[in-house]
Amino acid sequence: MTGVSEPRAxxxxxxxxxxxxxxxxxxxxxxxADICRIVQTDTGVCAEVAAGAGSVHRVQIPTASxxxxxxxxxTSISAPALATFMRHGTTVVCCGSxxxxxxxxxxxxxxxxxxxxxxxxxxxxxxxxxxxxxxxxEMRFGEEVEAGIxxxxxxxxxxxxxxxxxxxxxTKHGVKPFKRNxxxxxxxxxxxxxxxxxxxxxxxxGVVHSVIAHLGCSPALGFVHSGKQQSFVYDIADLYKARxxxxxxxxxxxxxxxxxxxxxxLRTDLRLYKMxxxxxxxxxxxxxxxxxxxxxxxxxxxxxxxxxxxLWDPSSGAVSGGVNYAGTGD
Numbered sequence: 001m002t003g004v005s006e007p008r009a010x011x012x013x014x015x016x017x018x019x020x021x022x023x024x025x026x027x028x029x030x031x032x033a034d035i036c037r038i039v040q041t042d043t044g045v046c047a048e049v050a051a052g053a054g055s056v057h058r059v060q061i062p063t064a065s066x067x068x069x070x071x072x073x074x075t076s077i078s079a080p081a082l083a084t085f086m087r088h089g090t091t092v093v094c095c096g097s098x099x100x101x102x103x104x105x106x107x108x109x110x111x112x113x114x115x116x117x118x119x120x121x122x123x124x125x126x127x128x129x130x131x132x133x134x135x136x137x138e139m140r141f142g143e144e145v146e147a148g149i150x151x152x153x154x155x156x157x158x159x160x161x162x163x164x165x166x167x168x169x170x171t172k173h174g175v176k177p178f179k180r181n182x183x184x185x186x187x188x189x190x191x192x193x194x195x196x197x198x199x200x201x202x203x204x205x206g207v208v209h210s211v212i213a214h215l216g217c218s219p220a221l222g223f224v225h226s227g228k229q230q231s232f233v234y235d236i237a238d239l240y241k242a243r244x245x246x247x248x249x250x251x252x253x254x255x256x257x258x259x260x261x262x263x264x265x266l267r268t269d270l271r272l273y274k275m276x277x278x279x280x281x282x283x284x285x286x287x288x289x290x291x292x293x294x295x296x297x298x299x300x301x302x303x304x305x306x307x308x309x310x311l312w313d314p315s316s317g318a319v320s321g322g323v324n325y326a327g328t329g330d
């Protein structure tokens with residue numbers, strides 16, 4: 001037996017090593033919590049929920065395998081619990097009810113910059129940026145885009161596609177004529193469909209923003225959109241509007257409070273929350289179309305996962321940090 005005390009030994013066992021930390025593809029689980037207090041106990045992190053008559057019900061949270069924790073309204077978290085999430089590589093996001101709307105996030109220092117590196121390289125090169133933009137349009141169209149078509153033509157095709165979708169939904173729900181309009185200065189003067197669509201899109205932006213934060217990408221570096229701090233958020237959200245927020249908005253054309261109904265229905269059905277794994281994978285494929293299958297990890301890729309930090313090299317891209325490169329003759 002050594003002279004290490006039990007509390008110190010338990011603390012050492014609870015602290016994961018770099019080799020113990022799961023990669024992103026192994027822990028794509030997002031947990032949403034609200035109206036509870038998240039605390040650190042002797043056995044781990046748990047969520048405390050009032051059970052009535054002064055009693056508290058505790059639910060253990062699997063911190064080691066959890067990718068992202070979404071903290072909704074009425075939630076508080078203690079500093080020791082937050083520190084545990086950071087040690088285990090879990091992103092913590094403050095969000096609105098039902099996981100929609102993004103207020104802020106805390107990304108652990110162990111989170112890899114691999115996806116940010118891919119995003120920046122593609123964003124900084126016009127040809128690579130155009131390739132990502134084309135893949136985004138192809139995801140929206142559901143088919144490959146003919147080679148040689150410029151970005152102007154892609155924008156025009158997308159405009160025609162959205163106009164046809166609006167026309168189809170307007171005919172289906174008896175909303176004629178309809179024109180997409182968003183005027184914050186005259187919110188009350190807009191029709192119910194536009195109100196519901198604006199509210200639903202805001203909810204979608206929040207979920208997408210949370211995913212981007214978890215992957216470590218920059219929400220500002222967009223490929224189709226540009227000039228805003230949420231440009232990349234708008235890029236990714238546009239992939240899903242045609243099958244989520246737009247049909248929902250037209251279905252609420254006769255609602256008294258369409259914007260409130262849109263947010264409530266999205267929260268109740270958890271439509272956007274269930275899309276999170278698909279959003280993660282779509283972003284990864286957009287930034288790296290040659291992405292390997294999650295179960296097909298070569299020895300080189302596996303070894304790179306456990307590097308503490310890489311050093312930039314203009315020829316090889318990156319070399320392992322924490323190594324003395326002086327050589328024996330120096």
